[in-house]
Amino acid sequence: MPELPEVETVKRGLAPVMEGRVFENVVLNRADIRFPFPSNFKSRLVGTTLITLSRRAKFLKADLSSGETLLMHLGMSGSFIIGAARGRENPKHDHVIFTMRGEKTPIIYNDPRRFGFMELLGQDKLGRLANLGPEPLSNNFHGPALYGALRGKKSPIKTALLDQRVVAGLGNIYVCEALYSAKISPLRKSCHVNEAQCERLCTEIQKILERAIKAGGSTLKDFSAVDGSLGYFQHRFKVYGQEANTCHNKDCTGKIARIKQSGRSTFHCPKCQI
DNA sequence: CAAAGCTCCTGACCGC
DNA sequence: TGCGGTCAGGAGCTTT
Numbered sequence: 001m002p003e004l005p006e007v008e009t010v011k012r013g014l015a016p017v018m019e020g021r022v023f024e025n026v027v028l029n030r031a032d033i034r035f036p037f038p039s040n041f042k043s044r045l046v047g048t049t050l051i052t053l054s055r056r057a058k059f060l061k062a063d064l065s066s067g068e069t070l071l072m073h074l075g076m077s078g079s080f081i082i083g084a085a086r087g088r089e090n091p092k093h094d095h096v097i098f099t100m101r102g103e104k105t106p107i108i109y110n111d112p113r114r115f116g117f118m119e120l121l122g123q124d125k126l127g128r129l130a131n132l133g134p135e136p137l138s139n140n141f142h143g144p145a146l147y148g149a150l151r152g153k154k155s156p157i158k159t160a161l162l163d164q165r166v167v168a169g170l171g172n173i174y175v176c177e178a179l180y181s182a183k184i185s186p187l188r189k190s191c192h193v194n195e196a197q198c199e200r201l202c203t204e205i206q207k208i209l210e211r212a213i214k215a216g217g218s219t220l221k222d223f224s225a226v227d228g229s230l231g232y233f234q235h236r237f238k239v240y241g242q243e244a245n246t247c248h249n250k251d252c253t254g255k256i257a258r259i260k261q262s263g264r265s266t267f268h269c270p271k272c273q274i
Numbered sequence: 275c276a277a278a279g280c281t282c283c284t285g286a287c288c289g290c
Numbered sequence: 291t292g293c294g295g296t297c298a299g300g301a302g303c304t305t306t
Contacts, residue, residue, distance in 0.1 A: 001299065034282070034301090058300080076299055077284080093284085113283045115300060155277065164301080172299065262278070264299070
């Protein structure tokens with residue numbers, strides 16, 4: 001599922017065919033996905049220029065010449081396809097089709113589970129971006145900042161890292177991976193994660209995200225890269241989905257366990273993550 | 275206020 | 291082969 005690195009990959013794939021282009025046509029194949037599309041969605045887009053496409057947390061943000069901002073979230077299974085709408089294997093879940101002036105092929109938004117959504121924000125409106133925590137790859141994200149965000153929190157560190165107000169852009173997979181690499185138990189209370197551990201956690205989060213972005217984003221079976229490239233599914237995680245495998249941290253003989261935390265699967269090594 | 279639980283949705287997977 | 295049940299999860303919403 002798309003987490004920060006996947007969204008970043010999508011952004012990089014879409015920017016060359018969207019930035020600086022005028023929306024020539026917008027087709028909606030249904031009135032809503034997770035939420036209803038904004039009123040007059042098509043007429044508010046057609047004729048405007050997409051000035052800048054950027055990413056904030058797991059959101060794609062398109063600044064328009066009209067002054068409005070198109071905010072897009074991929075949810076669990078959303079993907080963009082640059083290519084012909086016809087001859088697609090499963091056009092069933094093609095919900096939005098953008099045509100940019102001067103571009104040969106349309107840009108299709110496909111989302112089987114419809115957990116994604118699109119919104120239009122007025123000028124100076126932050127909307128859902130207002131309460132997001134720091135970008136993990138920015139200078140605002142560092143040990144002391146994380147420590148400050150965690151103290152006073154009684155929830156487990158795993159849960160806290162999924163809270164987009166603490167750090168923005170992580171999902172279940174990368175949280176498991178980061179805690180594993182930092183050798184911190186997902187069950188540890190947030191307020192009991194000390195300064196040194198916060199420092200380590202920040203470093204690991206950044207390393208993991210950077211590596212994943214470099215790899216073009218990693219993915220599970222229902223997410224595909226913006227160009228539909230395969231081989232995208234081959235990504236192996238160190239701990240996520242590795243239940244019962246032997247921990248391969250150095251000098252550890254533990255076995256990867258799977259537990260549930262606030263309804264989500266957590267994979268961890270009970271022996272070396274403390 | 276924080277934290278936990280529920281909800282949306284479809285496709286993949288499993289056992290019979 | 292088909293069918294029902296279960297699971298996956300981002301994040302907003304409701305409940306505690």
